[in-house]
Amino acid sequence: MTLTRKFRLALAVAAFSFAAAPAALAQTTAPATAAAGPLKIGYTNVDYVLSQMPESRQIESQLKDYSTQLKNQLDAKVTEYRTKGEAYTKGASTMSDVVRADKEKELTNLQQSIQEFQQNAEQSVQQRQQTLLKPVLDKVQKTIDAVAEKNGYTYVFNSDAGFGTTPILLHGPKDGDISDLVLKEMGVTPGQNNQPAAVKPAATPAPAAAAPAGKTKVKKK
Structure with missing residues (x-):
């Protein structure tokens, strides 16, 4: 999920509503239309706005720290698995059937624990990201x-609907771009961040739990 997915969905709803607007306008009387005034349409690049906000860099830093904490915990689990796996491989030939079966069960449980931790960590990072992004x-x-209210815009679209998708706005005049107006309204100087890339969804680096040397035969449940 991109950082602005929820926001873009809201904008998509607005775009749908706008698509129905001509029919609604056609049903109004001429005096009412004149009184309402002409439509003024503007657009903004939400990713660009987010990339210029200091909050985005703070969120990126917090997510990086949180992701690193989870990765360190996962690395510790993987190290334990490999260490015990190597010990099992070296001593398997001298173990009794009971001890060998117990060690194999322990390794299987550790492997499952690693997989579950990895999945939970990824979900946790996404949830943390959503929580941090919501107020922004x-x-x-x-x-x-x-x-929009100050400048008389009737509708405002997002000019960048996401990676690999068609933008809601395909063409528009330069003076219809209100991105810099939005930033100035928030007290942010446009262009102060020369790398206009919105905070990307954080991922928890998770090394795979490699099987211990010696081709240990530990069956998964």
């Missing part, structure tokens, strides 16, 4: 609303 996305939405 709420701030962006409120600022867009404020800028």
Whole structure:
């Protein structure tokens, strides 16, 4: 999930509503349309706005620290698995059937524990990311609303709907781009971050639990 997916879904709903607008306008009387005034449409690049906000860099740093903590815990589990696996491989020939079966069960349980920890860690990082991003996305939405009201924009679209997807806005005049207005409204100087890349979804680096040397035959449940 990209960082702005929830925000983009909201914008997609707005775009759908706008698609129905011509039909609704056609049903209004001429005096009412004139009184309402002409439509003014603007657009913004949400990823660009996020990339310029200091909150995004703070979130990226927090997610990196959290991801590192989880990775260290996972590395410790993998090290324990490999160490016990190597010990099993070296001493398997001298173990009784009971001891050998107990060691194999222990290794199997450790392997399953590693896999479960990896899955839970990835979900935990995503949840932490969503929690940290929510107030930032709420701030962006409120600022867009404020800028639209101040400048008379009837609709505002997102010009970058995501990686590998079609933007909601395919063409628009330069003076319709309110991205810098949104940043200024938040007290952020446009262009101060020369790397306009929004915070990417954090992933928990997780080394695979390699089987111990000696081709230990430990069956998975």
